[in-house]
Amino acid sequence: MAGKSELFQNLRSGAVIRSSGANENTVRAWLRNNHLRLSEDRNVPGVQPRYNLADAARLKLMHMLTTRFTLAAMVAAEVTNEAANHIDVLSSAELTRLDGLSTSSPQWIMVLGSGDGTLRPEIMTAEVVRERGFVAIEMFVDLRAIVRLSRDALLNQLPDPKPSLFDLPHDF
Secondary structure (H helix, E strand, O other): OOOHHHHHOOEOHHHHHHHHOOOHHHHHHHHHHOOOOOOHHHHOOOOOOOEOHHHHHHHHHHHHHHHOOOOOHHHHHHHHHHHHHHHHHHHHHHHHHHOOOOOOOOOEEEEEOOOOOOOOOEEEEHHHHHHHOOOOOOEEEEHHHHHHHHHHHHHHHOOOOOOOHHHOOOOO
16 A cells, blocks of 8 residues: 555646645746756656655745745745755655654754845754744744645645545644
């Protein structure tokens, strides 16, 4: 029997874009104009691109940065691309958790606007953030929460039969 993680791999663009909350034309503009990085096979001629949970999380983060934090799309794409490797690792850990092969995943926090006056993201564990304290001008984004929000939103876009949200592990 296939694991639950397979639901979040090899996906078409429609479900992934809808799960992000962004408009399809907006996402296409982010990809074309702002060089947002998604699936590796997106630009391969003759290949229908397929997406996964990490791609959905990148789009969710991009949407959040442009709407809630009101960052310009180019800046938001740079920040999202900087976080891409961490999102990939967190997405893989979440998929492993879904199949019951692990019980937890790391919690990484992306900090924007640290004391250097730029929006260059710093990504650190939650423990490090707690130890170093907070600065009033900083913005914090929990990347693990972004991956889990994307997982839940994506699940709502998938065709039946699918597991209920209540069948997925939640530890927060």
